[in-house]
Amino acid sequence: MFFFRVLIDAYRLGNRQAFNVAFQKLGLDCANWTQPIYQDLVRKSDGDEERMLVLFFNRIGWPTSLPTSEKGAFVKSLLREKKNAFDEFLASKSSLLRPGVEDFIDDATTKGIPVVILTAYGKSVEKIARSIIDKLGHERISKLKIVGNEEVEKSLYGQLMNHKGILSGTNEELAKEAMKAASAQKQKIAEEVASMLKLSVSLDSSSSESLQKTVAALRAGAEYAGVPVNDCVLIAGSQSGVAGAAQIGMPCVVLRSSSTSRTQFPSAKATLDGFGGPDLTISKLLQKLWC
Template sequence: MAFQKLGLDCANWPEPVYSDLLRKGAADEEKMLGLYFNQIGWPSSLPTNEKGSFVKSVLREKKNAINEFLMSKSLPLRSGVQEFIDNASTEKVPVAIVTSYCKSGDKVALSVVELLGQERLSNVKVIGDSEVEQSMYGQLVFGKGVSSSLEEQLVKEVKKAASAERQRIAEEVASMLKLSVDIDTSSSERLEKIVVALRAAAEYVGLPVKNCVLVAGSQSGVSAAKMIGMPCVVMRSSLTARGEFPSAKGVMDGFGGADLTIPKLRHKIKS
């Protein structure tokens, strides 16, 4: 839709193309667009020094299209989600829906809440940007509300420890593959944001991180959960159908029935 809005009739991302760009660009949208237009050719009227602003204009139109779609009520809940949440309520298991690290997270949250219905909200906590920022862990990491020099130093130590852990994991993987690796730990802001969101979610439901379970949809969620010792299961999508998630407790295809239920979730965590 963004391509069409900008008059780029030659540009089109069917799912196989998108999946390939997602893998090659490591989910970085600007890199994905760069790879794509390097392959099919940039608009002939575009000066070389304006490629960056052109990419940003495409992403801006994409964001507008996503927001319109989310607010159009055309996006259904995934099959079985309502039953899963009802099952959790019956089993007295609190549910947190973490939207803070999603693009257009606030609009996703509004859409999800509306689709779930008021009767289910008593057992569901939606964790958006404001909830993360207001959580004790969020205030600590982001430095908001921190006044004493001791607390400021603690914030620095938390960030330093997170960077060290990322480097350790990268070196461990590299050793297994017999490669050398030197990652820029300052560039993984997305992973940090997910970690903070998961800790905030645990805080809001009143449980230790190790007693929570993340139902993840991507590798970034799995990696963040592993960093903080939160068990997780992966819910496959068409984009992750062939993915492998060795640190996850299980990989499921859907909610309810033969797939993910609260009893099955408990069984996978114990096994």
């Protein structure tokens, strides 16, 4: 299964432009990131977008009317505008599918391998899903499953985590025990990691909402595909997907993008640069996972 963002190397084409759109919307005419400026900021901030903005305005000067105490709020407003612009880019015709993705999907469906595209928990999900459908074509999409927020909420795991329906029937005690077991497993994993790092931690089940949402999306994807979690493969493009897959024991392959070209993904089965040719094909995927 895929997260939708791995289908498009959006950062290579859209991330810098989204920052420039945000600058324009907030009337910052002096701010315009060329490719060299953008790459320099990415390198110096290790890709942290908030730090990129702080570095940039420390360099050129902050807006004269901006009180020092409001710099944080100013940066956050810029990041909100940038995210809106980036989501619009993802849904536009300007964003292109990564080379080889259509052939990869066709090969999978020809071999009878279920393919799920996860769009859950992203902003502008409906626009992005429509964009993906337009780019992949309705005939190809008819052979796939797209799992968004609604599908996650209706899944068995989603209902369990939201206490909807499941806890009101005869299986109430069973559901409660399942939730206790899940919490215990989280604690066990946390303790094992802490032991490796020689730290002592107590896992706060509410502190990682993003990870919980990723896990819910992955479990729902497996459910809709009709395949056990450990027999699925996540093709991810970021640490959030890799972390979610690792937590539930789902094998994961990472496709690098321009924003993760130097990032290490030690828990992934493989880290590759793209689809097809010397990189990710269905045959190579099966070899890496089960040889």
